[in-house]
Amino acid sequence: MKNKLKIAFYGSSLVSAYWNGAATYYRGIIKELSRLGHDITFYEPDAYERQQHRDIPDPEWATVVVYDNNEESAFKVLAEAAKADVVVKASGVGVFDELLEEQVLKLRKENQLIIFWDVDAPATLERMTLNPEDPFRNLVPQYDMILTYGGGQPVIDAYATFGAKRCIPIYNALDPETHFSVPEExxxxxxxxxxxxxxxxxxxxxxxxxxxxxxxxxxxxxxxxxxxxxxxxxxxxxxxxxxxxxxxxxxxxxxxxxxxxxxxxxxxxxxxxxxxxxxxxxxxxxxxxxxxxxxxxxxxxxxxxxxxxxxxxxxxxxxxxxxxxxxxxxxxxxxxxxxxxHTYAHRAQEADQLFQAHFQFTNTSAV
Structure with missing residues (x-):
């Protein structure tokens, strides 16, 4: 039986593409995951004037929680992850990234799936390679899986060298309801x-x-x-x-x-x-x-x-x-x-299969 999952997603912004190139990727994936029956809450900081440059209202297919750009507020929204089946920390939030990456692991509950979703894997891998003291190096093996925006086998192999349990690219794609042919301007x-x-x-x-x-x-x-x-x-x-x-x-x-x-x-x-x-x-x-x-x-x-x-x-x-x-x-x-x-419906199906397989394996192992 397919699980309907509660997903807590910590990312840069779902509602603003301002200084936020991953916005449409998040929107495409999350909208289609919602259509598959999942309940997603997206947590984003009030940073980089993104809220002043919103380009969509809060969507029907996700709950958006905007938190203040301070450590206290970051811990408040991290506490809400206790209600989730799947916790996603995306790369490049822009503020408190190290704190979020560490705390989603420290605060994990039993049977939670904890994912690092890297929307800039080449840059993350280069950073870790150049800096042996990078704190994320010790966290990589603790995540249940690393999902990436792209990179193919080179990224999979590189993450494996840092001890990743699993690394799977979920490539970006097209949302045909958002991007389509229009009259010229x-x-x-x-x-x-x-x-x-x-x-x-x-x-x-x-x-x-x-x-x-x-x-x-x-x-x-x-x-x-x-x-x-x-x-x-x-x-x-x-x-x-x-x-x-x-x-x-x-x-x-x-x-x-x-x-x-x-x-x-x-x-x-x-x-x-x-x-x-x-x-x-x-x-x-x-x-x-x-x-x-x-x-x-x-x-x-x-x-x-x-x-x-x-x-x-x-x-x-x-x-x-x-x-x-x-x-x-x-x-x-x-x-x-x-x-x-190459639509986000294709990509969301890929992500959902990974989620379902994880919980099926977890439930089977517990028996």
């Missing part, structure tokens, strides 16, 4: 668009794959969205449009001739880590040009469903030869692929 019209916050391990690749390509194609138009790029020097044919709210993502993705995916350094090195925006853009029927990373063909067929570039020069070459008709055909093929194989 004039403010997003251009030849190539890129959306991503300015982060230290992304900036050099943005310079290479986006700004360098723009400089080589002065007759074409480029737009960049996301937080933090305001003081960045860019070619004159690049327009910075600031933070793009999730309600505008569909138009941002399907209006330009093509959109660019640029992996962060750590994600590109590890491979098998498609950004959430790849699936979102595909869901909107966008023609995607991506930087190369190992495992692309696990998700899309290069040349038919996605275009792959190894450098800024190659981005410029692709763009200079890409017709509107070709771009449209590639976008339609990508959209078909994600709807058939």
């Amino acid at each position: 004039e403010k997003f019209k251009c030849d190539l668009a890129f959306l991503g916050n300015r982060l230290p391990d992304r900036e050099a690749r943005v310079e290479e794959f986006f700004l360098k390509a723009a400089a080589q194609l002065p007759e074409q138009t480029f737009k960049i969205g996301g937080s933090g790029w305001g003081d960045k020097q860019m070619p004159t044919n690049v327009e910075y449009i600031g933070h793009v709210y999730t309600k505008d993502h569909n138009a941002f993705n399907c209006t330009p001739k093509a959109v660019l995916n640029i992996s962060r350094d750590s994600m590109a090195k590890m491979g098998f880590s498609p950004a959430t925006r790849v699936f979102e853009a595909a869901g909107a029927g966008a023609c995607i040009i991506t930087d190369y990373w190992l495992g692309i063909d696990f998700f899309f067929e290069p040349g038919k469903e996605i275009l792959v570039a190894g450098s800024g020069d190659e981005v410029a070459q692709i763009l200079s030869q890409l017709s509107v008709e070709e771009a449209k055909a590639i976008g339609e093929a990508a959209q078909k692929r994600v709807l058939e194989h």
